[in-house]
Amino acid sequence: MSEKAFTKAFNSSGDGEETNEVTEVPRFYDVQAVWQHDVKNGRVLLQHFSAKDSIELVLNTPRGSDPDVVGVLASSVEYHSTSLVWEQMWTNNINTSSTMYLISTSQSLRIGNDGTGNHYFLNIDESDLVWQPELRWGINDSTLLTFGSDFIYARTPVDAYISRPPQFNDPDYNLTELEKFRIDKTYHSGLINPYFKVRKKWLNRLTTQFGMRARYIKSDGREELLAISPRSSVEYELTPKTVLTGSWGRYVQSPEGGQWIRDAGNPELKNLDSEHRIIGVHYKFNPTWNVQVEAYHKPMKSLVATYDVPKPNNYTNEGKGEAYGFDILIKREFSSNKMGWLSYSALRSTRTANGVTTPFLGDQRHTFTVVWSQPMLNSWKKWIMGFRLRANSGKPYTKVISRTGICEDIPSEFVDCADQNAADTDPKFSHWTPNRGSKNGSRLPNFFQLDVRVDREVLYNSWKMNYYIDILNILNTQNISGYDYGNSFEKINNPVATKSLGIFPSIGIEATF
Numbered sequence: 001m002s003e004k005a006f007t008k009a010f011n012s013s014g015d016g017e018e019t020n021e022v023t024e025v026p027r028f029y030d031v032q033a034v035w036q037h038d039v040k041n042g043r044v045l046l047q048h049f050s051a052k053d054s055i056e057l058v059l060n061t062p063r064g065s066d067p068d069v070v071g072v073l074a075s076s077v078e079y080h081s082t083s084l085v086w087e088q089m090w091t092n093n094i095n096t097s098s099t100m101y102l103i104s105t106s107q108s109l110r111i112g113n114d115g116t117g118n119h120y121f122l123n124i125d126e127s128d129l130v131w132q133p134e135l136r137w138g139i140n141d142s143t144l145l146t147f148g149s150d151f152i153y154a155r156t157p158v159d160a161y162i163s164r165p166p167q168f169n170d171p172d173y174n175l176t177e178l179e180k181f182r183i184d185k186t187y188h189s190g191l192i193n194p195y196f197k198v199r200k201k202w203l204n205r206l207t208t209q210f211g212m213r214a215r216y217i218k219s220d221g222r223e224e225l226l227a228i229s230p231r232s233s234v235e236y237e238l239t240p241k242t243v244l245t246g247s248w249g250r251y252v253q254s255p256e257g258g259q260w261i262r263d264a265g266n267p268e269l270k271n272l273d274s275e276h277r278i279i280g281v282h283y284k285f286n287p288t289w290n291v292q293v294e295a296y297h298k299p300m301k302s303l304v305a306t307y308d309v310p311k312p313n314n315y316t317n318e319g320k321g322e323a324y325g326f327d328i329l330i331k332r333e334f335s336s337n338k339m340g341w342l343s344y345s346a347l348r349s350t351r352t353a354n355g356v357t358t359p360f361l362g363d364q365r366h367t368f369t370v371v372w373s374q375p376m377l378n379s380w381k382k383w384i385m386g387f388r389l390r391a392n393s394g395k396p397y398t399k400v401i402s403r404t405g406i407c408e409d410i411p412s413e414f415v416d417c418a419d420q421n422a423a424d425t426d427p428k429f430s431h432w433t434p435n436r437g438s439k440n441g442s443r444l445p446n447f448f449q450l451d452v453r454v455d456r457e458v459l460y461n462s463w464k465m466n467y468y469i470d471i472l473n474i475l476n477t478q479n480i481s482g483y484d485y486g487n488s489f490e491k492i493n494n495p496v497a498t499k500s501l502g503i504f505p506s507i508g509i510e511a512t513f
Contacts, residue, residue, distance in 0.1 A: 028053040042088035052078040059112070064488030067431050068176040069112040071119070078106040093138035101130035109162075112175065120175070123159040128152060142201040146211075150193035156257070157186040164265070164314060165258050167306050171398045171439075176431060177406075177414050178308060181264045189219035197231075207235040215252055215271070222260045222267035227252040245280040245294075255304050259315045266312035274300040274321075288333055295326040305353045321360065323349040337384065340372035358439040359396045366393040376454075383456045392447040396440035397482065403432045403489040424488075432488045447479045464512050472504040 030051040037044045054076040062069040081103045089095045109122040134148035163178035197211030213229045231249030238244055252271040259265045280294035303319030325347035332340050345367040349360040373386030405423020408430040409415045417423035423432075455468035483495035 027055070039088075041090070042086065045083075045085040045087075047081075047083045047085070049081045050079065052076070061487045063431075064486075064490075065432050065434075066174050066176050068114060068120070071112045072110060073112075074108070074110045076106070076108045078104075080104045095136050097132075097134050099130075099132040101128065101132075103128040103130065114180070118161065120162045120180070121160065122162045124156065126154060126156040128154045144199045145196070146199075147196045149195065150191065152189075152191040152193075154189040154191075155186065156189065158261075159184050160264075164306070165256075167304075170306065171436065172434070174433065177433075179310060179314075183261075183263045185263065187219060187221040187261065189217065189221070192216045205237040209233045217254065221257075221262055222269070225254070225271060227271050227273075241284045243282045245278075245282065247276065247278045249276050250274075251276060255315070259304055262312070264311060266315040268312065269304065269315055270302045270317045272300070272304065273302045274298055288335055290331055290333070292329045292331070293326065295324075297324040298322070303351065303353075318353065320352040321350060323347065323360070338374040340370070340374075342371075343367075343369045356439075358441070361396060361440060363396055363440070364392050364394075368392070373453075383454055385452070385454050387453070388451045390447070390449050390451075394444035394446055397442055397444055398439050399437040399442045399483075400434040400485045400489055400492055400495075401437045402435040402492060404435055406430050406433050432490075434485065434489045444482070445480050448477050449473050449479065450475050450477075466510040466512070468508050468510070470506045470508070472506075473500075473502060476503040478502070 028051070031049070033048045035046040054074075056072065056074040059069055059071060059073050081101060083099055083101045085097065085099045087095070087097045103126075105124075105126045105128075107122070107124045111120050113119050129152070131151045132148065134146065137145045137147075139145060160181065160183045163175055163180050166173035193213065193215050195211060195213040197209055199207065199209040201207045210232045211230070213231065215225075215227045215229065217225045229250040229252055231247070233247035233249075234245070236244045251274050253274075254260075254271060255265075255269045260267055260269045276296065276298050278294055278296045280292060282290065282292045284290040300321035300323075302317040303321055305316050305319040307314050307316070325345060328344045330342045332338065347363065347365060347367070349363040350357050351360050352358075368389075368391040370389040371386070373384055375381045376383045376385050405417040405420055405426070406414050407417040407423070407426050407428040409428060414430060417426045417429060419426065423429055450473070452471045452474050453468060455466055457464055457466045479500045480497045481500045482498040484498050485491050485495045
């Protein structure tokens, strides 16, 4: 797609205002390579993966709502991973695997300016060295022990002049009004993540598994952090075709790096903490068809809450959350070149901050998916045709109900303009800011999309080629992904619907050696 076409796509309102301009269309590539060598009772694999994405455009539309964003937006992400895997069977009941990774990640961002001609920017070049050993010991036919660990060393140079990054589910992020940070430092971090689990079968019908995982992180950018996560599961074969399942576990996750480094956030942040409780039943109609039903409840605590105040109080662990629902999956296993499934999910997900509970941005109440793939008929039987049908209830969003004119009383000090009826004529006027209704209190219309794919695999002497045609949204359904309230939030009473991508065909060739 040309830069002109992308520029048109980025500016759909057609209201005659100054628009954004794409100066470099989204560019991306990825490269994968695998080499395998068999050894006695084992194998060695060497794998490499590289990818890069970049885009550049000129932003003009935020002038009335976030002036510091106006200007060039250039973003690039580059990733390289090389791994060496050694898998070995030592005896009939003991085997090991050991994986060594060397990972390099580069992120760069340049956006807007601070009014004095200086761009805001963020450059992160991280190098990770990872070792993942694992030992599996089958004590007998009914008992399996697994021991392992992750050892990670990360070196992360950061060069930045930027505010705190926007957070997921954060509709009021405003670069102009936020505190800015200047960081030029290299951080060194270490992570040790040992674990064990024991799986045992009792009386041929009952299988249990219990495990424990520890997570210890040490960094010169934050305080040390240690967490212990027990996990367990049970399977009971009620009949030869019916299996009852249940699991419980604690899962922890580190806050994002920009939230806990002492130069921009709160180095005393704890891990995000959640508890997973799941029960289910799996029924096998025959070797081809089966159905699985699961119900779950996931309470969350110590979630990161964001405040627009000076560090380190800009991030705290005061947030809470909850998700519960059920999933149904009817699946046809792959056979005779046919496969497919039908799934339905019902979900409720909320987040609580400052004592107020609101729907989570991912609170998509109902999701229905059908996938099917099989050979075409007659002379076209070497071609495989498949489709994916998705239907979702609307995602939540936060409606804009009014706007407030903001004046810059003194440099970097923003207040409400004295006369809101003529705010934009005030000599100190800076921008408009939205006043929103209840957070995620409104819903987008339902989503519907049908995707189709046709492909054929051709085998040669030592390699194969796959030809395919993908058509996304073949029915050209005009799904609404949001609402545009105007560059200065002037369209509060008549917002313009932002629609997702229409029909999008693509043709490709894949070669495997």
